Amino acid sequence: MEKYDIAIIGGGPAGIMAAIAASRTSRVILLEKNPSLGRKLLLTGGGRCNITNNKPIKQLLTFFNNKNFLKHSFYTFTNDDLFSLFDFDFIEEDDNRIFPETEKSIDVLNGLIDKLDDVVISYNFEVKKITEDFVINDCVKASKIIIATGGITYPQTGCSPDNYFLTSQPITDIRYGLAPLITKKDLSAIAGVTLNDVVISYNKNKVRGNVLFSHVGLTGPGIINLSNEISQVISYNLLDDEPVLDFEIAIDLCPGFTREQLQDRFSNEFQSRGKTHLKNYLKTFLTNSFIEYFLNESNLDGNLELSRINKKSKNRLIENLKRFTFEITGFNTDLAKVTIGGVDLKNVNPKTMESTVIHNLYFAGEALDLHGPTGGYNLKIAFSTGYLAGLSASEK
Numbered sequence: 001m002e003k004y005d006i007a008i009i010g011g012g013p014a015g016i017m018a019a020i021a022a023s024r025t026s027r028v029i030l031l032e033k034n035p036s037l038g039r040k041l042l043l044t045g046g047g048r049c050n051i052t053n054n055k056p057i058k059q060l061l062t063f064f065n066n067k068n069f070l071k072h073s074f075y076t077f078t079n080d081d082l083f084s085l086f087d088f089d090f091i092e093e094d095d096n097r098i099f100p101e102t103e104k105s106i107d108v109l110n111g112l113i114d115k116l117d118d119v120v121i122s123y124n125f126e127v128k129k130i131t132e133d134f135v136i137n138d139c140v141k142a143s144k145i146i147i148a149t150g151g152i153t154y155p156q157t158g159c160s161p162d163n164y165f166l167t168s169q170p171i172t173d174i175r176y177g178l179a180p181l182i183t184k185k186d187l188s189a190i191a192g193v194t195l196n197d198v199v200i201s202y203n204k205n206k207v208r209g210n211v212l213f214s215h216v217g218l219t220g221p222g223i224i225n226l227s228n229e230i231s232q233v234i235s236y237n238l239l240d241d242e243p244v245l246d247f248e249i250a251i252d253l254c255p256g257f258t259r260e261q262l263q264d265r266f267s268n269e270f271q272s273r274g275k276t277h278l279k280n281y282l283k284t285f286l287t288n289s290f291i292e293y294f295l296n297e298s299n300l301d302g303n304l305e306l307s308r309i310n311k312k313s314k315n316r317l318i319e320n321l322k323r324f325t326f327e328i329t330g331f332n333t334d335l336a337k338v339t340i341g342g343v344d345l346k347n348v349n350p351k352t353m354e355s356t357v358i359h360n361l362y363f364a365g366e367a368l369d370l371h372g373p374t375g376g377y378n379l380k381i382a383f384s385t386g387y388l389a390g391l392s393a394s395e396k
């Protein structure tokens with residue numbers, strides 16, 4: 001039987017980072033189910049890897065579902081600590097999103113793998129059993145174990161719900177996160193059209209951002225982020241069942257105006273620009289490629305001159321500009337980017353990532369009940385909690 005100080009299960013960003021930190025002082029083995037490390041990491045940021053988000057830590061923390069839990073790990077392993085591991089620079093894009101200057105996630109993965117010289121890596125090793133005295137699959141024994149097996153989305157990258165049952169550690173409900181939404185209506189006619197900077201709402205949950213129409217529904221950063229809010233409100237657990245969705249979301253197409261402001265403006269301009277056709281007038285408020293669809297759905301004639309629009313039509317126009325609705329029938333589950341839920345944080349020490357239930361067992365990354373919006377926030381979780389778990393496990 002091979003013996004190690006620390007066995008790390010899962011060679012994604014969290015497990016790799018835990019291995020980098022732990023191997024500075026301990027004998028470490030990294031067990032990975034796939035024939036290679038970091039398969040999901042390679043897909044990140046459309047292959048460009050949005051590696052982290054550069055907001056100041058205090059502000060950054062407000063974007064996560066559990067900022068108190070993450071605080072210590074974020075201060076222990078900062079973005080500067082992360083950047084210092086690589087021999088290339090990083091670029092900052094809008095909303096403080098950070099990418100490698102080479103714009104290739106493979107460079108990030110290779111940069112991390114370069115730091116694993118002192119780690120024994122066992123590929124094609126799927127952990128199926130851990131005994132109470134930390135014997136793994138009857139062949140590896142470790143004094144400490146770090147579980148970094150990720151969530152359940154994109155199973156082709158190595159994730160599996162079976163991992164939640166490797167130990168007796170309590171698990172919260174498991175749900176889809178950062179997922180496009182499927183609409184009841186066919187949106188092929190406007191597939192590819194983007195609505196910039198609109199406000200999307202589901203009940204009381206509101207998100208401001210872009211919406212992109214696809215053949216099967218709605219996507220884009222605004223929708224993807226709203227899906228996290230929806231998943232937390234709707235009651236389901238993927239370990240038992242798939243969610244059944246049937247609800248409405250509303251898009252405020254003109255968040256810069258109140259209903260009253262639109263009312264005033266239309267009252268004036270429908271007179272002063274009376275000969276203008278409605279479809280042309282709407283160019284001030286809507287993306288050109290969306291106007292025809294909007295008018296059809298609103299049952300309004302785009303060729304109508306503004307002075308001829310009656311009060312009822314004007315009210316319908318305002319209502320639809322402020323509250324354009326879509327019926328949602330599901331998450332596009334194949335494209336859900338993260339898992340909401342995981343190892344219950346109530347039973348993990350945020351200062352060390354050690355379980356408070358099972359001594360010498362640690363957790364890191366998406367396996368934990370942690371998630372953030374799109375924009376580099378989820379890799380931030382993986383790297384910071386991975387580093388803290390590796391550091392703590394090797395210190396005691």
Ligand SMILES: Cc1cc2nc3c(=O)[nH]c(=O)nc-3n(C[C@H](O)[C@H](O)[C@H](O)COP(=O)(O)OP(=O)(O)OC[C@H]3O[C@@H](n4cnc5c(N)ncnc54)[C@H](O)[C@@H]3O)c2cc1C
Binds near residue numbers: 032034040153
């Ligand atoms: C398409 C896509 C794009 C994304 N883009 C971004 C982005 O740009 N920025 C961002 O911040 N986040 C992004 N994310 C989210 C981010 O990739 C994840 O949050 C992150 O990879 C989680 O890291 P992890 O190490 O916890 O888990 P994972 O990356 O899932 O790694 C888990 C590893 O454990 C291995 N494993 C699982 N079970 C076992 C077992 N039983 N035995 C041995 N090994 C096992 C798996 O094979 C895998 O290698 C994206 C996700 C997807 C799907």
